[in-house]
Amino acid sequence: MTATEPVDTTSDTGAPTRRITVTVNGERRVAEVEPRLLLAHLLRQGLALTGTHVGCDTTNCGACTVLYDGAPVKSCTMLAVQADGHEVTTVEGLGTPSELDPVQEGFVAEHGLQCGFCTPGMMLAARALLNRNPDPSEDEIRWGLSGNLCRCTGYQNIVKAVRWAAEKEAQ
Amino acid sequence: MTATAEPATGSQALDEVKIGGLGSSRPRVEDARFIRGRGNYVEDVTLPGMLHMEILRSPLAHARIKSIDTSAAWAIPGVKLVLTGEMAAQRNLAWMPTLSYDTQAVLATDKVRFQGQEVACVVAEDPYIAKDACDAIVVEYEALPPIVNPEQAVAPGAPLIRDDKAGQADNVAYQWEVGDKDGTDAAFAQADVVSKLRLHYPRSHPSPIENCGAVADFNNATGKLTVYLTSQAPHIVRAAVALIAELPEHLIRIISPDVGGGFGNKVPVYPGYVCAILCSILTAKPVKWIEDNTGNLSSTGFGRDMYLDSEMALTNDGKILAVRYHATTDQGAFYADAQPTKFKIGLVHSSFACYDVPVGHITAQGMYTNKAPGGVAYRCSFRVTEAMFFQERMMQAAADDLGMDQAEFRRRNLVRDDQFPYRTPFGFLTDSGQYLKCLQVGLDAIGYDDFLVEQAEARKQGRLLGIGISTMTEPLGAGNSREYDILGIKMFDSAELRVHPTGKAVLKIGAQTQGQGHETTFAQIVTHELGIPATDIVVEHGDTDHTPFGMGTYASRSTPVAGAATAMVARKIRAKARKLAAHLLEVSEEDVEWELGRFFVRGAESRGVTIQECAMAAYSNMPDGMEPGLENNAYYDPPNLTWPFACYIATVEVDPETGVWDVLRFVGVDDCGVRINPMIVEGQIMGGLTEAYAISNMQFQTYDVDGNLVGANYMDYLLPTAWETPGFELHEVVTPSPHHPIGAKGVGECAAVGGPAAYVNAVMDALRPTGVRNIDMPLLPDRVWHAAHTGQDVSGAPPFRTE
Numbered sequence: 001m002t003a004t005e006p007v008d009t010t011s012d013t014g015a016p017t018r019r020i021t022v023t024v025n026g027e028r029r030v031a032e033v034e035p036r037l038l039l040a041h042l043l044r045q046g047l048a049l050t051g052t053h054v055g056c057d058t059t060n061c062g063a064c065t066v067l068y069d070g071a072p073v074k075s076c077t078m079l080a081v082q083a084d085g086h087e088v089t090t091v092e093g094l095g096t097p098s099e100l101d102p103v104q105e106g107f108v109a110e111h112g113l114q115c116g117f118c119t120p121g122m123m124l125a126a127r128a129l130l131n132r133n134p135d136p137s138e139d140e141i142r143w144g145l146s147g148n149l150c151r152c153t154g155y156q157n158i159v160k161a162v163r164w165a166a167e168k169e170a171q
Numbered sequence: 172m173t174a175t176a177e178p179a180t181g182s183q184a185l186d187e188v189k190i191g192g193l194g195s196s197r198p199r200v201e202d203a204r205f206i207r208g209r210g211n212y213v214e215d216v217t218l219p220g221m222l223h224m225e226i227l228r229s230p231l232a233h234a235r236i237k238s239i240d241t242s243a244a245w246a247i248p249g250v251k252l253v254l255t256g257e258m259a260a261q262r263n264l265a266w267m268p269t270l271s272y273d274t275q276a277v278l279a280t281d282k283v284r285f286q287g288q289e290v291a292c293v294v295a296e297d298p299y300i301a302k303d304a305c306d307a308i309v310v311e312y313e314a315l316p317p318i319v320n321p322e323q324a325v326a327p328g329a330p331l332i333r334d335d336k337a338g339q340a341d342n343v344a345y346q347w348e349v350g351d352k353d354g355t356d357a358a359f360a361q362a363d364v365v366s367k368l369r370l371h372y373p374r375s376h377p378s379p380i381e382n383c384g385a386v387a388d389f390n391n392a393t394g395k396l397t398v399y400l401t402s403q404a405p406h407i408v409r410a411a412v413a414l415i416a417e418l419p420e421h422l423i424r425i426i427s428p429d430v431g432g433g434f435g436n437k438v439p440v441y442p443g444y445v446c447a448i449l450c451s452i453l454t455a456k457p458v459k460w461i462e463d464n465t466g467n468l469s470s471t472g473f474g475r476d477m478y479l480d481s482e483m484a485l486t487n488d489g490k491i492l493a494v495r496y497h498a499t500t501d502q503g504a505f506y507a508d509a510q511p512t513k514f515k516i517g518l519v520h521s522s523f524a525c526y527d528v529p530v531g532h533i534t535a536q537g538m539y540t541n542k543a544p545g546g547v548a549y550r551c552s553f554r555v556t557e558a559m560f561f562q563e564r565m566m567q568a569a570a571d572d573l574g575m576d577q578a579e580f581r582r583r584n585l586v587r588d589d590q591f592p593y594r595t596p597f598g599f600l601t602d603s604g605q606y607l608k609c610l611q612v613g614l615d616a617i618g619y620d621d622f623l624v625e626q627a628e629a630r631k632q633g634r635l636l637g638i639g640i641s642t643m644t645e646p647l648g649a650g651n652s653r654e655y656d657i658l659g660i661k662m663f664d665s666a667e668l669r670v671h672p673t674g675k676a677v678l679k680i681g682a683q684t685q686g687q688g689h690e691t692t693f694a695q696i697v698t699h700e701l702g703i704p705a706t707d708i709v710v711e712h713g714d715t716d717h718t719p720f721g722m723g724t725y726a727s728r729s730t731p732v733a734g735a736a737t738a739m740v741a742r743k744i745r746a747k748a749r750k751l752a753a754h755l756l757e758v759s760e761e762d763v764e765w766e767l768g769r770f771f772v773r774g775a776e777s778r779g780v781t782i783q784e785c786a787m788a789a790y791s792n793m794p795d796g797m798e799p800g801l802e803n804n805a806y807y808d809p810p811n812l813t814w815p816f817a818c819y820i821a822t823v824e825v826d827p828e829t830g831v832w833d834v835l836r837f838v839g840v841d842d843c844g845v846r847i848n849p850m851i852v853e854g855q856i857m858g859g860l861t862e863a864y865a866i867s868n869m870q871f872q873t874y875d876v877d878g879n880l881v882g883a884n885y886m887d888y889l890l891p892t893a894w895e896t897p898g899f900e901l902h903e904v905v906t907p908s909p910h911h912p913i914g915a916k917g918v919g920e921c922a923a924v925g926g927p928a929a930y931v932n933a934v935m936d937a938l939r940p941t942g943v944r945n946i947d948m949p950l951l952p953d954r955v956w957h958a959a960h961t962g963q964d965v966s967g968a969p970p971f972r973t974e
Contacts, residue, residue, distance in 0.1 A: 004195045049217040051208015054433070055380040056464040063380050091208035104206040108198050115686030116205030117212065117431030123368065128659035146894035149885070151380055151432050152686045153854060154861035155893040156765045 020084035024049070025093030033080045039073075040064045042080035043090055051091035051120045055149075062148030065121030066090050072128040072147070074121075091120035094127065102165035103127050112161030114152035122148045126162045135166055179549045184702075184766035191705025192698040192767070193703060193913065194794040196850035200690040200710075210429040213384045216399045218457040221386070222251055224447055225301035226466060227291040227308050229283035232541040232878020233330070234317075236279060236290070236310035244293055251454055252294040253304065254446060256280035264449055266335075270439055270657060272513075273344070274336070275544060277442040283312070284332055284504035285543050286880050287469030289442040289695040290294075294450045294458055296627055305719060316619065317878030317880065318342065319909045319912065319969045321478065321499045327495070332539045334365035334609060338527035342539040344506040347515040349597050350495075350532035355484075358530050359492035362484035366569040371947045371968045372557045373871035374476035374501070374542075377549045378890065379685070380765060381431020382467040382909035385444045386459045397424045403433040403683050404723025409715045411440045413530035416448060424699040427713035432687035434862075435547040436472050438509040438725050453792040469883045472509065473872060474549025476501040476542075477557045478968070483569045489583045491569070494523055494596070500546060500554075502537045508546035509725070510553040511655040517546075517554025518646055520597035522562040525606055525644040525816060526584040531596035541878045550862055550923040552647050552726035559643040563928030567639070567935065568944065577640050577932070578614055582607060585642065601814040602840060603906045610642055612902050613818035613840040622822055630940065635959075636835075637827040637937025641928035642819075646812040647917025648731025661808070665719035668697065668740045669802035672790040674783030675707045678740075679719010682733035687855065687919060688730060692847045693737050700741030701748075701782050702768025719804055725919030731908075736807035738912035743803040748785040751801075754794040755780045770857065813908045813916035815843040819860070825937040830956030832934050834864070834897035839926075842904040844911065853901055855919045861901050863926020865891045867934075869949050873971040881971050 017032045024047060028088065031046050042095050043049045043066070054076050055061035065078040067089035075088075095101035113119040122145065129136060129144035136144060141162045142155070150158060191197040204210050256278035259265040266274045279290050291308050295301035314701040318324050318332065326340035333339045359365065386399040396418055402408050405425040413420040430437060447460040462471075466843070481496035498519055510517045516535040523531060537546075549556065570580035585606040588595050593601045617638070626636040634892035665681040678697055682689060694708035712718055721733060745765065752770035753760040756778060763770045771779035789801035822835040839856055846852045862870075869889040872882035882888035907914025929950065934950050935943070943958040949966030954965040 020276055027750050034299070044214075047219075050212075051210075053212070053381070054214070055382070055431075056885045058884050060890075061380050061464075079178060091206075095207075100206070101813045107206055108202045111199070111850050113199075113202060113205055114688065114854060114858065115379070115381070115432045116201065116210050116429065117379070119205050120208050123206065137814070142893040142896075146892040149380060149890050151378065151434065151862070151890070152858045153897070154859075156898055157854060159893060161689065170673035 018081055020081055022083045023087040025089055025156045027114045035081055036081065037080045038076055039078045039080045039083050040075040043075060049090050049092050053117050053120060060149065062125060063118050063120070065124045065148060067124055069126060070128065070131065089124070091123060094123060101127065102168040103130065103162070105168065106161035106164035110157045110161040110164050112153060112158040118148060118150045122150060122158060125167065129162065130166055130169065134169060136162070182681065187699060187767055190698055190702070192695055193845060193847055194849065195695060196848055197691060197695065197705055199688050201688060212381060212429045212431050213386060213399050213401050214461050216386045216428065218386060221457040221459050222294045222296060222454060222720050223298040223301050224292055224294045224450055224458050224460040225298065225305050226289050226443055226578050227305040228466065228470065229279065229286060229288040229290050231283055231312055232286045232317035232678045233250070233282070233284060233316055235282050235315060235570050237311040237313055239291060240309040241291065243307040243309070247300060247304045247307060248294060249296040249300040250304045251296065252450055253291065253308070254278065254450060255291045256559040259449060262449060264416065267440065267445055269505055269507035271506045271508045271510065275505040277445045280365045281335060285541050286878055287466070287543060288471065289446070291448065292446045294454060303857055317541040319540055319542060319874040319876065319878055321501055321540065323410050324538040324540055332541060333922040343538035344502045344539050345460070345515040347535040349520045351530050352532045354530040355493045355495050355532040359482070359484040362492055363487040364485040364572055366483045366485060366572040368479065368481050368565050368568045368944050368945060370479050370564060371966060372475045372477045372560055373874065373948050373967055374473050375549060375866055375870055376468050376473045376872055376888065377434035377436035377547065378468060378888065379432025379434055379436055382462040382464055383437060383441055383443060383471055383949045385447040386432055386457060387447040388457040389451040389455065391455045391934050395422045395424065396448065397426065398428050399428060400444060401430055401437050402427045403430065403437045403685055403725050405683060405713055405715050406681060406720045407723055408440055409658070410658065410660060412448065415445060419587060424716045427683050430683070430685040435474060435725055437685065438547055438723065439472050439507060441471055464885065465883045468888055469880050470543050471545055472545035472547035473506065474547055475557055481561060481565050483565055485573060489573055489575050489679070491526060491528050491584050493530045494528055494565070498533065498535040499541065500535070500537040500971030502526055502546055503540055503542040503544040504563060505544035506537060507544040509548060511649060511657060513654060514553065517548065518552055519558045521599055521646045522558035523557055524599055524601055525586055525642060526596040527590065528596050533597065535713050539697065542874055548726050550859060550920045552645055552649065552920065553842065555645045556924045559645060559924050560928050563643060563932065567932045570812045577618060578610065581640065583793055585610065595684045599646060600811060602811055603909050604644060604814060604816045605904055605906050606642065606816055607840055609816055609818045609840045609904050612904060613820045613838050615709055616838040616900060617820045617822065617900055635827055637823050637825065637933040637935065637936040638773040639821045639929045639936055641925045641932060642825040643925040644814045644816045645921060645924050647727040647815060648809055648813045649726060649728055651807055651811065652808045660722070662722050663806050663808040664721045664736050665804065665806045666733060666736040666740045667719045668744055670786045672745060672787050674703060674786040676703055677711060678737060679718040680733050680737065681719050682724045682729040684724060684949070687724065687729060688848070688851045692851055693734065695847050696737045697741050699913060700738055701745055703782055718729040727919045730915050731813045731911060731917050732807055732809055734915055735809060735912050736805045739807055740803050740805035743805060744801060747801060748782055750797065751788045751793065752780050754785060755788055756780060810910050813844065813911055815841065815916040815918055815921050817841045817921045817925045819925050821929040821933040823933040823937055825934060825955060827959050830952035830954070830959065832950065832955060836900065837897050837900065838900045839922060840902040840904060841918065842906050843921065843922055844906060844908045844916035845914035847915060852918055856901055856922045859920060859922025860926045861891065861896050862923040864896060864930060865949050867927045867930035867950055869951070873969045876970040
């Protein structure tokens with residue numbers, strides 16, 4: 001940490017805070033946070049990465065799924081301070097400005113999203129699945145995404161989207 | 172002139188599908204932002220100086236408020252405002268009207284009437300502080316006996332829930348009746364067989380993944396109120412806010428940005444919205460309120476919670492002579508259905524619209540209980556889901572009572588193609604359809620006869636296989652304005668189209684997408700009418716300052732009504748473009764012919780001008796006397812509802828040892844008229860079938876004897892994941908609507924409406940050897956096991972059994 005490094009603050013209420021350093025989408029970020037601050041809220045409010053959505057607060061819906069050292073976690077029930085010294089990937093870190101991640105392309109190609117609210121979490125869970133299993137069967141995809149709820153699409157096209165990405169990556 | 176993606180040359184017509192017109196499964200425009208996390212939902216809105224609001228909710232279902240002490244909350248650093256009902260009452264905002272001409276408490280002043288009711292709210296610099304301060308408010312309650320079902324509500328000595336209403340002596344919210352009682356009684360007197368069925372359609376919650384929320388921004392310098400809102404119907408909200416808050420309508424701007432699912436839940440005006448607006452006025456700062464999931468599930472608009480007591484009069488050879496039933500709705504503490512004024516129980520009388528039933532009679536009664544208010548059109552057209560579920564469960568019971576095959580019984584009673592337009596026993600006029608063909612496509616796809624053989628073989632081995640059929644038509648696309656209004660405002664819809672000099676266009680509509688893909692499909696309608704490539708058209712909606720007045724998106728009404736308005740405004744543009752073409756081609760208008768994307772001279776087809784050239788001429792080279800510009804608007808009042816038809820067939824296997832049932836196959840045949848974007852239509856159908864599966868299998872809300880909500884978070888309120896959800900095989904039949912400009916019908920909800928009966932009928936078919944007649948949804952393993960092992964029906968009506 002250097003003196004010139006910018007520090008993101010999420011609270012100016014006088015409550016005790018702790019300084020944490022998190023690598024978010026490959027970029028080192030330093031933040032002063034209350035110990036009770038949830039990771040989802042650090043990402044959304046402190047770092048203005050609003051692609052991570054909060055749905056249920058109970059670790060069920062998965063809209064807030066991010067990758068934590070590469071593994072999918074639900075950022076609504078994880079404290080920001082727990083991410084100190086770790087790497088977090090959000091939907092904003094999927095793909096590059098010039099090239100989409102195949103998972104993103106697959107969701108478009110197979111109509112795997114409608115309202116878009118569950119989509120960032122769903123895509124990150126899919127990314128993690130493909131990272132550990134590049135050629136998943138339909139059942140493996142369904143099981144791999146079973147921590148994420150979607151109310152619009154009915155999943156069939158989401159499963160196809162993940163297969164689409166797997167096939168593209170196999171080429 | 173700027174080149175277009177597929178430029179018209181002026182010498183030949185365009186390929187409609189290639190340029191993204193009707194029938195093109197073009198990728199969705201919306202996806203580009205959503206897959207990058209660049210959507211803009213209400214929760215993403217941040218304004219300078221914004222404060223945060225949290226709501227304190229009642230832990231009790233029914234209690235008198237003795238005192239509220241807010242002093243400890245005020246003392247917390249960062250707290251800016253603690254608002255109670257008493258303070259709201261000073262602004263005449265402690266109560267508000269509902270969409271069903273009842274009143275609803277914004278913040279409780281006298282009593283709390285359901286668990287989760289709004290009691291107070293706190294505004295603070297930070298949402299965590301606001302939550303802390305809510306916990307610091309001390310409310311003293313005097314508990315009253317709670318009522319959790321209609322039977323308790325009418326029992327002698329039942330406490331009066333709505334003692335706030337003058338002249339309200341009991342717990343009855345409304346009574347309603349439709350049909351021909353004498354004619355129906357006469358038909359029953361002639362019946363060979365009378366089939367009876369009683370059941371409960373459980374309370375369910377639309378539960379979009381995004382909860383409700385608002386960012387209210389009252390500017391006390393200009394007097395303008397801007398509200399970012401999770402709303403399916405921003406224009407109705409603007410009118411409602413003008414009436415409730417007594418603010419001038421021209422100084423109210425409602426913006427529905429991206430909406431994270433609605434399914435009917437985001438139609439009403441909720442107390443949280445009113446509180447956020449009032450708090451912004453009181454603090455003169457922007458106030459953000461984002462509901463938590465428990466708040467959403469425990470206080471906002473639920474669907475269903477209806478009881479059926481039915482009879483069907485039949486001849487021995489399988490003809491329906493008459494139907495009659497009594498429906499009881501559990502409204503919760505406030506009668507807050509979002510539905511057209513005239514119909515107190517929505518369009519429940521659309522049941523049996525697809526069958527040739529000579530006569531029928533329905534009575535209905537709504538009851539107040541100590542449960543959350545609502546009765547919204549949860550992925551359906553105003554209680555049509557209950558109507559079609561009742562219908563299809565009654566059909567199955569009747570066929571069983573006659574000893575007749577399920578498919579054959581339907582075949583004998585479905586309205587035939589040559590009977591349209593067909594007047595139903597309850598007064599609707601269905602527009603078109605090929606019902607028998609749809610049924611046959613479904614039966615062929617599932618391999619009906621083969622399955623019956625397989626089922627019989629399996630039964631010999633003790634395996635329980637079942638097949639369930641659900642056939643239905645539903646009324647989608649309210650109005651017409653003669654019969655349909657909400658709060659007196661007629662149910663038309665609107666579109667405004669501007670074609671710029673280079674031939675690119677912006678379409679503004681009064682509907683509001685929540686995932687249906689309007690930005691994609693409404694452009695396709697313009698493409699169909701004008702030949703402008705869909706990629707050259709941007710669709711805007713959801714901002715009341717910048718879109719024409721519309722009634723919003725629910726009840727599958729966008730394509731039938733706003734879609735029709737879009738086609739009509741494009742035709743107005745084309746009419747003006749024709750005059751411009753005649754001018755450019757130096758011929759009289761009568762000699763100009765149209766084909767997609769171009770006008771040409773009759774008899775000299777190669778002499779033509781493109782729509783883009785006409786657009787440029789509208790700004791640069793118009794004939795003498797013509798008003799410049801190429802824009803117009805249309806308000807469309809539909810002559811009738813559109814009537815899509817669907818046939819859903821499920822096959823299941825029930826495990827007699829556990830009561831668990833698995834879907835073996837599911838076939839859907841949808842006839843929603845002309846399909847604008849087949850990919851999106853199928854996406855809507857698959858989504859609806861998943862909700863149907865959820866409701867039949869696991870998803871419901873109930874209450875225990877004390878009025879505690881069971882299902883107030885996703886740990887108790889079960890939604891299916893990719894793992895449980897079955898796969899679907901989809902088929903189509905196309906019968907264009909004869910009165911819709913492009914022949915389209917509503918589709919977004921058919922599958923959620925017609926789907927549940929297919930699953931339930933399949934499980935009941937599997938259990939036929941046990942003699943069980945009904946298990947209430949959801950068909951939980953313990954209910955199925957109990958029925959299979961006792962041969963008894965299973966009721967799911969509240970109170971929830973805790974033993």
